[in-house]
Amino acid sequence: MSKHQPQELTNERIEAQYDEYLMPIWKSLNVPLRRAAGCTVEDFDGTEYLDVFSGISVTNVGHRNDRVVEAAKDQLDEFVHGCSYVHPNKPVADLAERIAEITPGDLQKTFFCNSGTEAVEGAIKLARKYTGSKEVVALEMAFHGRTLGSLALTGNKAYKDGMTPTINNVTHASAPYSYRCQSCADEDGCTGQCATDIEQVINTHTADDLAAIIVEPVMGEGGIVVPSEDWLARVRDVAHDHGALLVVDEVQTGYGRTGEMWASEHFDVVPDILTQAKGIANGLPLGALTASAEVADSFGAGDHLSTFGGNPVTCAASLATIDALQDGILDHTRTEGEWLSDRLMELEEQYDVVGETRGLGLMQGVELVDPTTTGPAGIAPAPDSELAKAVGTHLRESSQIIMGVGGFHKNVMRFQPPLTISREQLERTVDSLEQAIQANT
Structure with a gap:
């Protein structure tokens, strides 16, 4: 068989090509992309995900606008x-x-x-x-x-x-x-x-x-x-x-x-x-x-x-x-950003592991912490990067939601969706985040 003979496109096949032919610097969210539209992406196995990371804040007016x-x-x-x-x-x-x-x-x-x-x-x-x-x-x-x-x-x-x-x-x-x-x-x-x-x-x-x-x-x-x-x-x-x-x-x-x-x-x-x-x-x-x-x-x-x-x-x-952006998306971002900020504040008030929520518009962060341990220099609860990683994995595997995890201490859940995201999609995301926090604490 020729090594160039076409093979069936699967998630595993694409990832194998990455491992063999790309320099080993890529970090995977474990969702190879076959197609995308609006706020959703689909992998090679046909699984559809809600994308609230938009390629690290890139597809602001929606995938394949x-x-x-x-x-x-x-x-x-x-x-x-x-x-x-x-x-x-x-x-x-x-x-x-x-x-x-x-x-x-x-x-x-x-x-x-x-x-x-x-x-x-x-x-x-x-x-x-x-x-x-x-x-x-x-x-x-x-x-x-x-x-x-x-x-x-x-x-x-x-x-x-x-x-x-x-x-x-x-x-x-x-x-x-x-x-x-x-x-x-x-x-x-x-x-x-x-x-x-x-x-x-x-x-x-x-x-x-x-x-x-x-x-x-x-x-x-x-x-x-x-x-x-x-x-x-x-x-x-x-x-x-x-x-x-x-x-x-x-x-x-x-x-x-x-x-x-x-x-x-x-x-x-x-x-x-x-x-x-x-x-x-x-x-x-x-x-x-x-x-x-x-x-x-x-x-x-x-x-x-x-x-x-x-x-x-x-x-x-x-x-x-x-x-x-100027044809309504900026206005939508302000409205939905205010709703999201208020909703995330409710999580901060309800869960000790949510140390702080913060952001502007549809750029919002949820800092996860270990409330039983003091953080660096004795200030605020300790960052909990393991919880953040577990929450991100749970969102992806159980709710089919892609959310970034970052921050200096790798403990911040990052809401940076396409700015076209609907209220229904935001509600689904926040509800799923809450479920992921509950499942991992």
């Missing part, structure tokens, strides 16, 4: 590639103009790339070029990517093991994680000390050569951590006081995820550079960074480039994604 698919198909019939930085074309021009319209403040000019990691790398290069400085402050627990540059910004050793040295001139400050914050432990709410800590880090760990402070407005991989209302504005002021730029990483929070087009809009802050990816083209590979004309024009010809960045097919898909 008709508008997005048709826009991509139409562009495929015209041309597929011309390198957008060599051959100007309409999809790229139209998308850049549209992003200038939907981003806050004076953000105007965009560079297109292929991923969030590339967007972050480009943002740091641009900040360095504009300011003439080199140092960057990022946050503990942050995630900004896995290349050596973006990995240096990421504040979690789990991603860095065996990968140092990364780029130099990066230091980290405290995250706005009030649930496990030493300064907030004996207070009723956030004290804002984490913002003050950034100033202290600059004064003690840098050489007065600060180019940028980079933050996520809501920390995704860190565990759906939402800062206090004035935190982002305080960080912006610290950056500007030191002649640096504020880079807001909206790779995971952008394109409607939190109920606004950008999470930074919740805090009434206009960043100097805004990075984007994930939901930007609803699953097609595209990333971007957008800045004011003054900042953007510090890049000259050859300072930065991407052969495939701004592919016309993905840009056409992105335009259709934005249309869909």
Whole structure:
């Protein structure tokens, strides 16, 4: 038998191919995908699952959204590639103009790339070029990517093991994680000390050569951590006081995820550079960074480039994604996000193992804990990653629901569904989560 002879498509067959032919870095949710539509996916054995993770917050307007698919198909019939930085074309021009319209403040000019990691790398290069400085402050627990540059910004050793040295001139400050914050432990709410800590880090760990402070407005991989209302504005002021730029990483929070087009809009802050990816083209590979004309024009010809960045097919898909978001999906996200937040709060009040629920829009986290043991530094109950893993498995195997498990301590259940999810589907998910918690405690 030829090794290339077609074989029956099964979950096991696809996973075997992954094991044999892909580098061993993939992490499986144990649901190989054959097809998907809306908020559901189907494996090769015909089992259908409700997806409330959407490929880590990517398919924001639903799997296989008709508008997005048709826009991509139409562009495929015209041309597929011309390198957008060599051959100007309409999809790229139209998308850049549209992003200038939907981003806050004076953000105007965009560079297109292929991923969030590339967007972050480009943002740091641009900040360095504009300011003439080199140092960057990022946050503990942050995630900004896995290349050596973006990995240096990421504040979690789990991603860095065996990968140092990364780029130099990066230091980290405290995250706005009030649930496990030493300064907030004996207070009723956030004290804002984490913002003050950034100033202290600059004064003690840098050489007065600060180019940028980079933050996520809501920390995704860190565990759906939402800062206090004035935190982002305080960080912006610290950056500007030191002649640096504020880079807001909206790779995971952008394109409607939190109920606004950008999470930074919740805090009434206009960043100097805004990075984007994930939901930007609803699953097609595209990333971007957008800045004011003054900042953007510090890049000259050859300072930065991407052969495939701004592919016309993905840009056409992105335009259709934005249309869909503005045609009712943002309103739906706000309404359903409020309902979900209230419903998850009921779980927090009812179950001791639910330490905290938090989030904005349809980006919500449920932190699971061991209430019998004190957590790190004696603050809050200990994180329970084993319970979170068991709950995730129970949801998948017993309820056919795909939910992400993450957070710095790997103990946070992550609600990041397609923004088109129905109330009925959300109710099913929360009811199933409650059943999974009951079954594993």
